Amino acid sequence: MADTPNQSDKKLKKAHIIILASVLIAFFAYGYYEVVFKAKLNGATLIDNPTGNTITVTIDSEDYTVPANAYIKVDLEEGKHSISCKNYNISKQDLILEPTIYGVINPTKSKYVIYNIIYTNKDLKNQYKPYQVEGKEIYSLLGAPTVTTDLFVPDRTLGKGNIDNTEPSSETYNKMNQDYAYLTKIFRLKDFFDFYDKNNK
Secondary structure (H helix, E strand, C coil): CCCCHHHHHHHHHHHHHHHHHHHHHHHHHHHHHHHHHHHHCCCCEEEEECCCCCEEEEECCEEEEECCCEEEEECCCCEEEEEEEHHHCEEEEEEEECCCCCEEECCCCCCEEEEEEEECCCCCHHHCEEEEECCEEEEECCCCCEEECCCEEECCCCCCCCCCCCCCCCCCCCCCCCCCEEEEEEEEHHHHHHHHHHHCC
């Protein structure tokens, strides 16, 4: 049985209302992200230079001077960029800032360690497993520490685990797992061993 003109009009109006509602929801969700959620992110995009010499790094035609054993903060958009560093024979190489802009840009191709720091009041030592990190035995609860020389090392914590953040002495436990909380932290290689030796005596 065919719809009457009135029924067709009602269906069109209902479809328009659904489309309009969907657009409004998407608009408010984006606004919430920009105004509330994004404002809470406090991550940094850092060009790091853990070497003993000053370096000059060019990203998208802009020059940055990074002193020895230091890092500088830069403001870059997510996606693909071009990076050069004559000190380390990098010439217009692709620099991909994904899935986040926050992290360490590594023009010196130095070694960094990504390690899960565990916070707990329970004795979980029997659950830790030994792994080799640069010839040294390291114990970890949540898988092997990652050693990387990637040009970009992303901070997947969006601000809490980068090299410019001091690891907290305590961390709130996840409500879904009362045994422990953890923080995924990026370390320079030497800083990682210093941290591990200090906290695992």
